[in-house]
Amino acid sequence: MSDTLLSLSEVAKSFKDVHALTKVDLEIKSGQVVGLVGGNGAGKTTLLRLMAGVMEPSNGSILFRGEPVSSMRERLGVVPESTGLYSRLTAWENIRYHSRIYGIEDKIAWARVVHFAKMLDLIDALPRHTKGFSRGMRQKTALLRALAHGPDILLLDEPTAGLDVTSARTVRKLVGQLRNEGGTVIYSTHHLAEAQQVCDRIVIVHNGSIRADGTPDELLAMTNKETLEEAYVSLTADKAKPRIEDNYKEGKLAKWWRLFLTGRTPKIQEGSEDE
Amino acid sequence: MSNSWRFIRTIAKKEVIEFIRDWRTLLALVVIPLLIFPALFIALPLLLQSEAAELDALELDIVWQGDYNDELSSTFNESNIHIEFENIPAGLHNLSDIGDDMERIRDQEAQAVFRLINNSSEWKFSVLYISTSEASNEARNRILDAVSDWESNVINGTLIEAGLDPEKTLDPVQWDGDQKYADAATKGEQAGLALSLFIPMVIAIWTASSAIQPSIDMTAGERERGTLEALLCLPCSRLQLLAGKWLAVASITSAGVALQIGGLLFAITYLASSSIIGVPSISMSSLLLLLGAVVIFAIMVVAFELALAMKAHSVKEAGSLLGPAILFIIFPALFTQVINLDSIESWWFAVPLVNILLAMRELLLDRIIVEHVIVWVVSSIIYAAFAAWFAARQFRREDLVASIS
Numbered sequence: 059m060s061d062t063l064l065s066l067s068e069v070a071k072s073f074k075d076v077h078a079l080t081k082v083d084l085e086i087k088s089g090q091v092v093g094l095v096g097g098n099g100a101g102k103t104t105l106l107r108l109m110a111g112v113m114e115p116s117n118g119s120i121l122f123r124g125e126p127v128s129s130m131r132e133r134l135g136v137v138p139e140s141t142g143l144y145s146r147l148t149a150w151e152n153i154r155y156h157s158r159i160y161g162i163e164d165k166i167a168w169a170r171v172v173h174f175a176k177m178l179d180l181i182d183a184l185p186r187h188t189k190g191f192s193r194g195m196r197q198k199t200a201l202l203r204a205l206a207h208g209p210d211i212l213l214l215d216e217p218t219a220g221l222d223v224t225s226a227r228t229v230r231k232l233v234g235q236l237r238n239e240g241g242t243v244i245y246s247t248h249h250l251a252e253a254q255q256v257c258d259r260i261v262i263v264h265n266g267s268i269r270a271d272g273t274p275d276e277l278l279a280m281t282n283k284e285t286l287e288e289a290y291v292s293l294t295a296d297k298a299k300p301r302i303e304d305n306y307k308e309g310k311l312a313k314w315w316r317l318f319l320t321g322r323t324p325k326i327q328e329g330s331e332d333e
Numbered sequence: 334m335s336n337s338w339r340f341i342r343t344i345a346k347k348e349v350i351e352f353i354r355d356w357r358t359l360l361a362l363v364v365i366p367l368l369i370f371p372a373l374f375i376a377l378p379l380l381l382q383s384e385a386a387e388l389d390a391l392e393l394d395i396v397w398q399g400d401y402n403d404e405l406s407s408t409f410n411e412s413n414i415h416i417e418f419e420n421i422p423a424g425l426h427n428l429s430d431i432g433d434d435m436e437r438i439r440d441q442e443a444q445a446v447f448r449l450i451n452n453s454s455e456w457k458f459s460v461l462y463i464s465t466s467e468a469s470n471e472a473r474n475r476i477l478d479a480v481s482d483w484e485s486n487v488i489n490g491t492l493i494e495a496g497l498d499p500e501k502t503l504d505p506v507q508w509d510g511d512q513k514y515a516d517a518a519t520k521g522e523q524a525g526l527a528l529s530l531f532i533p534m535v536i537a538i539w540t541a542s543s544a545i546q547p548s549i550d551m552t553a554g555e556r557e558r559g560t561l562e563a564l565l566c567l568p569c570s571r572l573q574l575l576a577g578k579w580l581a582v583a584s585i586t587s588a589g590v591a592l593q594i595g596g597l598l599f600a601i602t603y604l605a606s607s608s609i610i611g612v613p614s615i616s617m618s619s620l621l622l623l624l625g626a627v628v629i630f631a632i633m634v635v636a637f638e639l640a641l642a643m644k645a646h647s648v649k650e651a652g653s654l655l656g657p658a659i660l661f662i663i664f665p666a667l668f669t670q671v672i673n674l675d676s677i678e679s680w681w682f683a684v685p686l687v688n689i690l691l692a693m694r695e696l697l698l699d700r701i702i703v704e705h706v707i708v709w710v711v712s713s714i715i716y717a718a719f720a721a722w723f724a725a726r727q728f729r730r731e732d733l734v735a736s737i738s
Contacts, residue, residue: 073731073732107562107734110566111566112562112565112566112734113731113734114731131566131567131568132568134566136563136566137563138559138562138563138566140558140559140560140562140563141559141563142558142559142560142561142562142563142564143560144347144351144560145558146351146354146355147347147350147351147354151347151350155343155347156563156567158339158343159339159340159343159344159567159568159569160567160568161336161339200563203563
């Protein structure tokens, strides 16, 4: 029996005339921790959003255990880059809100949350409102929220971005623990060293397509380089495309209005001295 | 329990809890709607009454220039007025020419100057005052009242001297009996008419305005705070998400409207106990139809506001969109108040917004005209469905996710 959890076949995604992803083929097997590595605007977040079933691909298919992923979202756990916590709710209320939508009884969700909260050293913060939470605490709460319903696969979008060293280490430790327990994780990051440390397999995304896919050793062998950083640079040598947000086209009236209200920026003149 | 209802209920419950945890929201949602009508109908008249009593008790200084009249002087004395007599200044064009008295009136050395001259058979007078001063206005009113009483006495005296009956001469055509008993409308119906002139407007404006803040908070606010993406990852459809948020906004708005109506009923009960206004008499059918009208109106307005707020990329943008949109409610609401309901054409009951407001007015008068009811129910359901469709379209937009950064 195949242990493929998630299967992407010829997946493409366009936003009007901007091609965010082109012809992506990827298989995620059960029990793997897969790192999606790429620069800003490479297409990692779009790929994760497609895998999470939040967006529909323009072309191709994304299947979870053979079913369209959009109909299997209850089997996924997602932590978007913006943790998405409600500041007027406590950490537990935030978690419970999601787990109730997943149809999980509060008792069961609580037991799972306590198990992981101990690991993340967040148990005391569960009854507190998340308003004053640090970035690290927010990230940990979002992780607990994504794990409370016992997902088959966890999708993490840059989970250590903006975290201090200790918090980032705790998050990585949790991912390691999940791997040890046989869990499947897709881990988006732009830090190669982190991907090497956490992931069994690294998928390099650049300009909306997959440039390489394999274990760190396989990537080194593939590129004949000594370090992963060198391998990454050689695989992504072509100039990065502008981000989707940079391709935003405004209407003529909006553009005229913006230009009308924009203050002048002084021109840089060659040979002029700094004041 | 079906999954759909579980999703909708869970989303709505969380939205309401989160919304009411802000004490400022509670103030806007509970205290203000509850107190606005009692304040308007009870506290304001009491305040005005006490202000009027204070003004009545005020001792005023006036300057009397020109000829003296004993009868008028004694009337002034009964009006709590202190008089200082002077001659009329020289060089005036007429008695209303303020002349050198300008400064002392502006400085309020005297609250008013009363000028009076007797030219053989007729009296001429004027009152100099400053209209921006309450005391000066009060002095002018007291003088005019006293002059009016004196004038009536002069007229009556002249008529009697001429051998005429003053009452028959001055008021030859008279209403017989008490005017209030000539009205076929009951006190309850009269109260219904009075309420129909502002309750629909209040409900419309309050529903629309109180839905703005939660609509923005639950859509553009979620987008801005970065909570929307996590929400969209959940295994519920966008329509279920919309329904949950709609239910939350509608509940919050309904609570506000219900509290406001509660406050209004309290004020009416208070006024009824003072016999100022009767308790409106409305049949159960009218009451149910009225409730239906409010519900359909709320569906439409809340869905429309949610859609507009979801269209916006930020709270600021949503506020800029929804703030002016309230005018689309206020203008029809004001316009509807002046439409004559007697022999009104049925097509009025198909005009968006105006139809519901007219329906509420008719129902408060306890008038159920089947043709009108059919037109406003069908047309309103169509408009509410359109608003819901528009909202659903906004919630299904893919760039909702793409534009989250």
